[in-house]
Amino acid sequence: MHPELKAHPAYFKKEIVQLADNVYQAFGFAASNVYMIIGDDGLIIVDTTETTAAATNILAEFRKITTLPVKTIILTHSHRDHVSGASVFAGDDAPEIITSDISSEDPLLEDTSHPRATKAMQARTKRQFGIGLSYPDEIIGIGVGPGDRPLQGMGAGMLPPTRLISAARTSITLAGVDLELVMAPGETPDHMVVWYPEKKVLISGDNFYRSFPNLYAIRGTAYREFDVWADTMDLLMEFAPEVLGPGHTKAVFGADAIRDVLTDYRDAIRHVVTETRAGMDAGLTIDQLAHSVKLPPELAEKPHLREYYGSVAYAVRAYFVGTMGWFDGNPTSLCTLSPQDEATRMIRLAGGAEALWAEIEAARSAGDHQWALQLIDRLIHADMDADRARAAKAAVLRDHAVGQINCPTRHYYIQSAKELEQQLDDGDS
Numbered sequence: 001m002h003p004e005l006k007a008h009p010a011y012f013k014k015e016i017v018q019l020a021d022n023v024y025q026a027f028g029f030a031a032s033n034v035y036m037i038i039g040d041d042g043l044i045i046v047d048t049t050e051t052t053a054a055a056t057n058i059l060a061e062f063r064k065i066t067t068l069p070v071k072t073i074i075l076t077h078s079h080r081d082h083v084s085g086a087s088v089f090a091g092d093d094a095p096e097i098i099t100s101d102i103s104s105e106d107p108l109l110e111d112t113s114h115p116r117a118t119k120a121m122q123a124r125t126k127r128q129f130g131i132g133l134s135y136p137d138e139i140i141g142i143g144v145g146p147g148d149r150p151l152q153g154m155g156a157g158m159l160p161p162t163r164l165i166s167a168a169r170t171s172i173t174l175a176g177v178d179l180e181l182v183m184a185p186g187e188t189p190d191h192m193v194v195w196y197p198e199k200k201v202l203i204s205g206d207n208f209y210r211s212f213p214n215l216y217a218i219r220g221t222a223y224r225e226f227d228v229w230a231d232t233m234d235l236l237m238e239f240a241p242e243v244l245g246p247g248h249t250k251a252v253f254g255a256d257a258i259r260d261v262l263t264d265y266r267d268a269i270r271h272v273v274t275e276t277r278a279g280m281d282a283g284l285t286i287d288q289l290a291h292s293v294k295l296p297p298e299l300a301e302k303p304h305l306r307e308y309y310g311s312v313a314y315a316v317r318a319y320f321v322g323t324m325g326w327f328d329g330n331p332t333s334l335c336t337l338s339p340q341d342e343a344t345r346m347i348r349l350a351g352g353a354e355a356l357w358a359e360i361e362a363a364r365s366a367g368d369h370q371w372a373l374q375l376i377d378r379l380i381h382a383d384m385d386a387d388r389a390r391a392a393k394a395a396v397l398r399d400h401a402v403g404q405i406n407c408p409t410r411h412y413y414i415q416s417a418k419e420l421e422q423q424l425d426d427g428d429s
């Protein structure tokens, strides 16, 4: 395991954190955080986490602090890891449920008349989040959340909104507490953050967390608007918050510290955009840019920009595809050989399958996992020694996972290895 990930179980230790005299954060109980604001005659819950099991555990902790009823649930955005415990917090209190009226990241997913490849997305989601991997050997955390957390009731407790917010900024008084709901598109277009001016607390959803931002999710997401996300960092800074409560990872305290992290976040996104765009203008391809565009070291070393969750290379690819489409600009790439045809010819050129195996073994011995994978895929595509190649691929993926700092990548490798091993066991390869 990457040495930096070994520190994550201690970082994500469960805790109820008091952010202000009447504002609490439930941290480390689930992938995402839950916030409780205590009003005069009731509670405001902001985000409800990923499972009914985690929500039950969190509510039990909140009930040690107050017995007031839940008056309102505010959801910062529609991602399942923030909306799936709503029924637990609602209980019998029949709270108002407030969301933005902006459509979610991919509304077409719900559109049965125009179906998307949901089976593929489900398989990839399982791989990205390492759902079913064993803690702590296979999954130590998701990069922005803990690995040892209950998974029962995932997606089970969603409730429909009772009130939709459409204005850019809405002042609202809930249980005697004056708040402002602010549209803040970033990780998703439907993001709505909660500003509590009297206490200078900003609950910011997933527009900031302690990791390089997930500008592309390998589970398969549509283009996330990079420039809009960067602009939103400026919007959040305008409030000059003294407490920043993110959707994942720990709260940040102090106006200066918050301004610094939001500035770094904005600058990191802008850097990726500027460098990728300049490279595209210079005629570089998507693969070249995924390797050449890096964060400046002073940003790359910041704890809140480590690639625990988002990845710079994946962001570069997403910006390219999101703004230019799949064609990389190289005429050779327009009508490439089929993978099977290309692999067959390359293996012949290399001197046959045994020559390839020798190179694969040499690469494995040298820890050159990626080269080994790319060679193995040629054998699979050409259907030469395919079962042996699949078994080797599973082993290399497990080796390759060890060095990854990016948790989605780590999980994707391990889960894919398990799927290959299962296929071979079932004999259905």
Ligand SMILES: [Zn+2]
Pocket (backbone or CB within 6 Å): 032, 079, 081, 082, 206, 247, 248
């Ligand atoms: Zn989230």
